Amino acid sequence: MRRYSNRRPIAQSVFVAFLSTAASPALCAAPAEAMAEPGEADILVTARRREESVQKVPLAIAVLGGKMLDRTGTFSVARLTQLQPSLTLYSTNPRNTTLNIRGLGSPFGLTNDGIEQGVGIYVDEVYNSRVASSTFDFVDIERVEVLRGPQGTLYGKNTTAGAIGITTRAPSFTPEARAEFTAGNLQFLQAKASFSAPLVEDRLALRLSGAVTTRRGTIYNVTSRQHVNSLDNKAVRAQLLLRATDRLDLTFSGDYNDQAPNCCAQIYVRTGATQRPLNRQFAALAAAFGYAPPSTNAFDRLTDLDSELRAEQQIGGVSLRARWEIGPGTLTSVTAWRFWNWDPSNDRDFTGLPITTLSQNPSRQRQWTQELRYAGTAGRIDFVAGLFAFRQTLKTSGVQEQGSAASRWLLNPASASAQDPAVLDGLRSENAIGLKNSSLAAFGQIGWRVTDQLRLQPGFRVNYDRKSGSYVATVTTGSGSTVLTSEQRGVLAPQSYDPRFSAWNVSGDFTLSYDIAPDVLGYATYGRGFKSGGINLSGLPLDGNNQPILASATVKPEKVDHFEIGLKSQWLGRRLSFNLSAFWTDVRDYQATVTNGQLGVLRGYLANAGKVRTRGLEADLSARPTDRLSLYASGAFTDAKYVRFVDAPCPPELSGGSSGPVPSAPGTPGVSPASCDISGQRLPGVSRWSASFGGEYALPATIAGREGQAYLGVDGSYRSTFSSNPSRSRYTDIAGYALLNLRAGFRFGTGWDLFGWVRNALDKDYYEVLATQSGNTGLIVGQPADPRTYGLTIKGAF
Template sequence: MHSFVRASALAIAVATTTAAAHAQGAPAGAAAPATDPQATAAAQDGETIVVTAARRRDEDVQDVPVAVSIVDERQLDATGSINVSKLTQLQPSLQFYSTNPRNSAANIRGLGAPFGLTNDGIEQGVGVYIDQVYNSRIAAATFDFLDVKQVEVLRGPQGTLYGKNTTAGAINITTRPPSFEFEGRAELSVGNLDYVQAKASVSGPLVADKLALRLAASRTSRKGTIYNVTTDKWVNEQDNLGLRGVLLWKPTDDLQLTLTGDYNRQDPECCAQIYVRTGVTQRPLNRQFAALAAAFDYAPRSTNAFDRLTDLDTPLDAFQEIGGASLRAEWDLGPGTFTSVSAWRFWNWGPSNDRDFTGLPITTVSANPSKQNQYSQEFRYAATGDRFDYVAGLFAYHQDQHTTGAQEQGIAASRWLLNPGNVAPGSAGCATPTANACNPAVLNGLRAENDIRLKTTSLAAFGQLTWHVSDRLRLQPGLRVNYDKKSGSYVSVVTTGTGSTVLNADQRGVLAPQSYRPKFSDWNISGDFTASFDVSRDVMAYATVSKGFKSGGINLSGLPLDASNNPILSAATVKPEKVDHFEFGLKTQFLDRKATLNLAGFWTNIRDYQATVTNGQLGVLRGYLANADKVRVRGIEADLKVQPSKRLNLYASGAFTDHEYVKFVDAPCPPELSGGSTATVGQTPSAPGTPGGFSPANCDISGQWLPGVSRWAASFGGEYNVPASILGADGETYFGVDGSYRSKFSSNPSRSAYTDVNGYALVNLRAGFRVEDRFNLYGWVRNAFDKKYYEVLATQSGSTGLVVGSPGDERTYGATFQVQF
């Protein structure tokens, strides 16, 4: 393990290089050799970096025909990349968005999951794997990395080598395995905002050469970054606990069994989205934010989000726990290795949100607690021959989820959500005192109790063959056969403040009772073909053609309503995505292999793209799913690493991503075109931002950007070290810098002038002293120039024009001490 650390630090350092075990070296998720349960361990062999492939042979990563970025444990620690969200600063092609752990999405090259509130009825296009176990909840990506050895981000479809289908890519997390030599690690970090993080792990033999144990734990706490004047508390804090135990048994030289159990918990007061700005919509002016706020003599605590103040009046909670157990068996059998991975995972989610984003009692309860269990079984056999290598596998997965949600309106809801009629200019009062909008009792206490259930079953057979046509040419076909079945139930019972289930039209327009049972099932065959050719000793070219498939889905967040306020049942399911992917890459080394430059160009077309959309109904707080006709993403990626000496290493990675809805003619309209009376046939919709105007029933957003994707993104940095001796310890002092940049991106499913997030650059600094394999002490500053930026923006339901957001972390600083023994 120590040789791995030294090799990774020297060769990868702070770089994100393009390398993985796939095809020529299958990823850790495909199979693993008995000598190293996690595979893909890098080592230095002269001037080359070697991966131990899943087919039990060593390969230079420059010979592996796929685009993958690898981040080792040292880089994770040095850059403060404590979870997948922070990893995006090192990975230009990775995007991660989260307004709370449940409402999170990981995308690669702009693809993976719809942007917006999570809908449990669809699959993630980016798979998250921890020690070869698929995690269906993207919430797993919000937890702190625990005893992690390295993280691989595989870009592009990976379905022919991974158990669960992944059409956009995979995040493969590998933890440290048990050791047959006693070893231990401890780490303590402290910083401003009362930040404290402690990590520890210990490993050693229980029975020499037969049984080994590894235990690890971590604890993180940090004060919140936003002050809530209503509760006199800092919110959006960190409060994380992680525990992991791993038992390794090697009954024979050919067989090893790895039993893993883990438990992770978060219990922060989170997650506040706060006032950013307002924009004019087509709702009547007296029903937009300024007039509504004036009617209650209300003003936001601050109109500058970077004052980091809010007055939210609904309790905030983001409690979640996730964990489970897995058993992995690896058996050297014939020319290859047979691998079995059995796993059970659970996820419990206990939230409370303020979904009106104000200090007014509009929506007083918004909570959707959820419990999930998943079970998976994977069998693989990976073999190597003189001319042919292959991997074949079977995968079975079942998920059972139950959500019991509640939403309740408050005393201000009637005036805020209902139409008070025309009013005199400059007046915020009701024109007709008898209007429902002027009667707080109409919506006060209106409550929806939701019971939501989901069962998912997925079965697959997959495989990949590598044919060594010659010493320089390799052909690699892959195939996947997939079956998916989903069944769900959505029941929403709505009662008035007096407990009655008899609702008037205004009440049904805000919270509509619904009951439906969507179902989906389908078979699919997909595959890929890769050709790679060694142009010279230090140049390899490859090309990939892939036809992928992302399972269809069911809507489990409620359906849009028709003109009679009845759910539109035809929207209960969405069609599968059909993915055509093309990629060409070059992997090169020069300057006597002191420099590495890898390039990848890609073009991905998706038909029936699964998008999260909203409608114009006033009380709708959650989106639903729909299919966009066609989406295209194409671009170029580059990874450069230069190590002119042992003292200096530099890196730069960049991505240009051109992305658009090629055809989406019936999309939801952006806020500036929403909220007015729906234009009828023959009527011309009003110009954007016309109060009281006519809004189109839907909008053609063909040619517009996809949400959440920057056209330009980059990471860059390096480290310089000098030999030094402190208190008799011979080591090195060092200074490092890491930077990232991303250009403007859209933060709304349909691009809006109000919700574009401006581009920004972040810089992290560190300096310290270390003795290799013994200890490391360093100070760090993250967001060193205190850049003010937003992670995500959103709009308030009902076309009021209110835009809210999540400000990124301010400048943080502190120190970390690590020790190994």
């Protein structure tokens, strides 16, 4: 019988069972977490805060073990998407990162600090309140868990789309050490090391770990003569485990991550026709300056951005986790403080012209969390109940400044001001942004084993949220004056407002599960969830007098109705596992990012779409035909769309024209609609079809008299076409693509492993994200994904 003694949620997906193996040397790649060895007893986990058979967990969850993460080069959340079809992550820099499960989580586009994320990220049970603060390299990871669907009745922070739980290796009372070194093309270097040992026998143990990752950028900037979009990450972690008594454990943790890449460039991809006058679209504007990008093929990986690129951040914190076995259960307390410092610099005109010469929003975030939870079993009743408190503060001091080309690029060429560079040159907006965010919650679940086959599980949550913010934009001309013309205000408008939001909400879920056969579980779940309302902290849209529309300062909470049915099964002596889930989720008052159509506004703001729906099927299969071969496949069909969004922002081909009663044809200069009805359109960032698949074949062998295994591993993934714009446009669809990763090596019986690897082995050209240039010029920019990379890794455990 295999057991996981860690009492935080861990869950299973059949396909990931293969990934997280800790099997015998002859079965190094076997599915270990969801399939026992033939004839072996069930694997026990604590997915619902209590110990139970992994196949009795009525949830759609995947677990990726540390060994598989290392072997596949999955050293960050971003790379998890190639192993998890229902998980998507899109990023133009760490702060502007979107993480979704089944199409839901956070709005696609530039980040707005005033809303919650729908996918919770937990590291050793500590909630991370921003996706950006979890963009660190994985260090000494035991496993990663991806839970799909609402998770508000078991987790401290409410999450309506799912959760990602990252568990690091715990301090050990048996001395151990691990080391890993990787070298690859593009000057890729990565080193990882960890050490654990007792300080006081059976009472006090220490674990230290660290990692360094560097890589040359994948895009060459002909202006700065540097490669950009590089990697430069450093991370350290320390843990101290005190076994205070036989029933009380205390774990003190601290971590620090520093990242300083030359990043992040979005480069020329194509141009599209908008409804702006032709002399104000990209081709004519560029010709007026005698400008051309260094290449019109993005996969030449060339750019000429003339503003400094910087994406520096420091992430870290400390925590104290206490577990006390008392009565029929375990009392757990998790106390944590975390910080995130963000120091960026961007080129937001995406060209080598001095249009926008400064665009940066340095931020300082601090958060405090306290969770208190009691879980146990009494007779036929399993239970968990908890309290959670959260406090976040954030301060941002943004700057945007226009350059000497801004007047001609942004203003109407018929205006005399467009011919005078001094009108906009040096026009500067300094933004002071503040956020205070507090949340209190009580949550819990009760599991009633009605019979040996039938189980009922109701869950509840009561939540209170309060947000207060401040946004002050002070605009000055190049001469330092605060007296602005109407044209200057149309590009950068001064604003000042103090949004507020507070509300109570009650949510819950109910799950019924039934053992159809000894190794076949069926389940059905209904959940009602809420995502807290938000406040706009990126500036508000302006009215006809260039004044902020204060009614847009807040957005209503999302209301979620979630339905799911699933089947978990094992066959052929547990050599074959198959899991299937079907889901339907309706979201009312969906929090969407919309784009202000004004010329100089670079950031979107939040608004409520009427209704969104996502539904689909997910299937996970793993098999072990022989003791040497393990296979897995996982697929997802996701139909995610706006059911009702009648006043959405328009796509580029319906933007940029004058106002009027009769809009012109798409892509034809003239009149643009004030808004567009995109009801029925797909949600951005979601592929209808996605899959991952692979396997490993291991063969006993001897090298230089040393016994071990020679092995070959293959991992593939596929995503179909998806939209990269909040309102779908023919210019911003990203074509579907398939990726193939390979690895081959030798595992020595002494704990050493040497292998070569190739990622994107077929050197597929594809984009991670596409975006439009503000002002509706028709310029489409994007981030080409990594080309083929390859290298060699050596690792050992002592």
